[in-house]
Amino acid sequence: EPEVTQTPSHQVTQMGQEVILRCVPISNHLYFYWYRQILGQKVEFLVSFYNNEISEKSEIFDDQFSVERPDGSNFTLKIRSTKLEDSAMYFCASSGQGHEQFFGPGTRLTVL
């Protein structure tokens, strides 16, 4: 059964460093999403991506964040200069025409 994959499963970084979180969505899906969950808090929407551009983003998704689909299979989230408060679990999701979102297992980001 097709699934969304994410790498790495855990990323540890120093404050101020850039990180790139990677996702491989389901191959025939058209819509891509990033969400995050700070420990003990809600899963929060960050950004949606369709037709090679951002379709919607939340207040959290400021200039430090960017997304890219560099090669038709990967979907990446870049955080330019990480802060302590960026520590969270980051989930990638994808959906087809039916709009049901399929989630990856998440990347745990720890900023020290």
Place this chain on the structure above:
Amino acid sequence: GNSVTQMEGPVTLSEEAFLTINCTYTATGYPSLFWYVQYPGEGLQLLLKATKADDKGSNKGFEATYRKETTSFHLEKGSVQVSDSAVYFCALSDLGGGGNKLTFGTGTQLKVEL
């Protein structure tokens, strides 16, 4: 804006007990409603959904009915198993804004014991 409120956990039940996890929502328009489940170490999996008022979503013995009059989507199961132990998230999707982002509740951890 949209929001989802669900009961806090953890909820601890004995095997074969009846489960209810409450979920209420606030939304403009007519959202679709979902329950997602997260097993330890895994991603979020769609458990069931309902797209309009009075629809009942069901899967694996779980069910939830979209109640517009009470803005609720409570999750129920008649007889839980140890394998149902997981975190359950209620969510809504509003097709406005050019996408269908999900708005989640805080999640409710369910522990089922023998």
